[in-house]
Amino acid sequence: MRAPDRLRLLAPLLLLLLLPSSSLSSSPPDVRESVGELLRRLENKRPSSSVQVAAAHALLQRLLPTHHSSFRFEIIPKGICKQNGCFHISNVNGSNSDGAEILIRGTTAVEISSGLHWYLKYWCGAHISWDKTGGVQLASVPPPGSLARVDGEGVKVERPVPWSYYQNVVTSNSYVWWDWRRWEKEIDWMALQGINLPLAFTGQEAIWKKVFKGFNVSSDDLNDFFGGPAFLAWARMGNLHGWGGPLSQNWLNQQLLLQKQILSHMVELGMTPVLPSFSGNVPAVFRKLFPSASITRLGDWNTVDGDLRDTFNENSPPTDDPKYISLLGAAVYKAMSKGDKDAVWLMQHYHTFDCLFYNT
Numbered sequence: 626m627r628a629p630d631r632l633r634l635l636a637p638l639l640l641l642l643l644l645p646s647s648s649l650s651s652s653p654p655d656v657r658e659s660v661g662e663l664l665r666r667l668e669n670k671r672p673s674s675s676v677q678v679a680a681a682h683a684l685l686q687r688l689l690p691t692h693h694s695s696f697r698f699e700i701i702p703k704g705i706c707k708q709n710g711c712f713h714i715s716n717v718n719g720s721n722s723d724g725a726e727i728l729i730r731g732t733t734a735v736e737i738s739s740g741l742h743w744y745l746k747y748w749c750g751a752h753i754s755w756d757k758t759g760g761v762q763l764a765s766v767p768p769p770g771s772l773a774r775v776d777g778e779g780v781k782v783e784r785p786v787p788w789s790y791y792q793n794v795v796t797s798n799s800y801v802w803w804d805w806r807r808w809e810k811e812i813d814w815m816a817l818q819g820i821n822l823p824l825a826f827t828g829q830e831a832i833w834k835k836v837f838k839g840f841n842v843s844s845d846d847l848n849d850f851f852g853g854p855a856f857l858a859w860a861r862m863g864n865l866h867g868w869g870g871p872l873s874q875n876w877l878n879q880q881l882l883l884q885k886q887i888l889s890h891m892v893e894l895g896m897t898p899v900l901p902s903f904s905g906n907v908p909a910v911f912r913k914l915f916p917s918a919s920i921t922r923l924g925d926w927n928t929v930d931g932d933l934r935d936t937f938n939e940n941s942p943p944t945d946d947p948k949y950i951s952l953l954g955a956a957v958y959k960a961m962s963k964g965d966k967d968a969v970w971l972m973q974h975y976h977t978f979d980c981l982f983y984n985t
């Protein structure tokens with residue numbers, strides 16, 4: 626195989642998230658209604674207030690341990706906000722405060738954490754970002770007992786959109802080298818920035834291995850299918866098969882364990898993790914095992930040889946017949962609903978890759 630020398634082209638491509646992303650009030654009523662229904666469903670699945678408050682406190686303990694008693698956190702019902710959730714920052718009054726000076730109330734632990742960030746930024750002049758853009762700079766935060774008071778009734782900040790999405794399938798190129806501590810730091814960062822809809826792609830190969838085993842696909846067959854750790858993003862998108870692999874069972878187990886930690890931390894903070902779903906991309910041996918199945922081999926992706934897949938990340942579909950595309954979509958959705966009747970399909974797609982095909 627030749628070297629995938631055009632892989633680096635992936636970075637600047639634009640993403641399109643097919644969710645109503647701007648203000649919902651400008652959407653047609655039926656979209657608004659179904660999004661409202663979805664939001665209610667997600668709310669019912671969130672952990673209890675005490676779990677979320679504890680998660681926000683644990684985050685504060687990691688971020689600013691000297692001030693772990695300076696803040697009081699509370700979950701508030703969504704009705705207090707206009708539409709999409711909010712946080713409220715005010716003073717803790719009276720002598721019964723146990724050292725707490727500032728009260729931050731929010732509809733989820735993400736809202737509380739982003740309220741904490743807001744206070745540290747606008748009242749204390751602190752800076753919290755990725756390491757490459759300055760990292761965590763908290764030296765300007767006054768010592769406990771001297772935190773700046775918030776005027777009057779305090780400050781309420783409304784979330785302008787229901788979802789703040791984060792991550793990209795190709796960022797797994799960096800994440801694959803991360804341990805739990807690094808992940809925990811990133812998820813804390815997400816909460817502080819108000820992100821509530823993060824991609825959670827770690828460990829999926831361990832699940833695919835089990836699923837394919839049920840179809841009589843052997844471990845050897847999968848060695849030509851899964852990419853190596855540095856190439857998972859492309860293997861997952863169906864851009865290449867087997868490049869840099871195989872993956873050891875030890876690695877699969879360790880990634881699955883990591884994913885369980887990642888998901889628990891996202892969920893306890895009140896986030897909605899986005900999990901991978903089946904896109905129709907199957908190992909080559911499927912042709913032999915199921916000779917009557919309709920399996921399409923798409924064109925070569927960039928310069929890399931050899932793949933077999935059925936959806937179109939940076940690939941063009943084999944036909945532009947809307948009927949084919951619609952049938953394919955229906956099949957994917959049906960399979961998802963079979964596993965989870967409340968499943969919601971979130972599509973993240975590089976459809977600008979082939980401008981002529983998609984007429985963009």
Ligand SMILES: *[C@@H]1O[C@H](CO)[C@@H](O)[C@H](O)[C@H]1NC(C)=O
Nearest residue numbers: 715716717718728777778779
């Ligand atoms: C604290 O006192 C101020 C001024 O009296 C009041 O406006 C504010 O609501 C009080 N905060 C809380 C959390 O009770």
Ligand SMILES: *[C@@H]1O[C@H](CO)[C@@H](O)[C@H](O)[C@H]1NC(C)=O
Nearest residue numbers: 837838839840841842914915
């Ligand atoms: C796997 O192989 C067994 C034994 O040959 C067979 O009974 C079973 O139907 C196969 N499973 C699938 C999904 O084809």
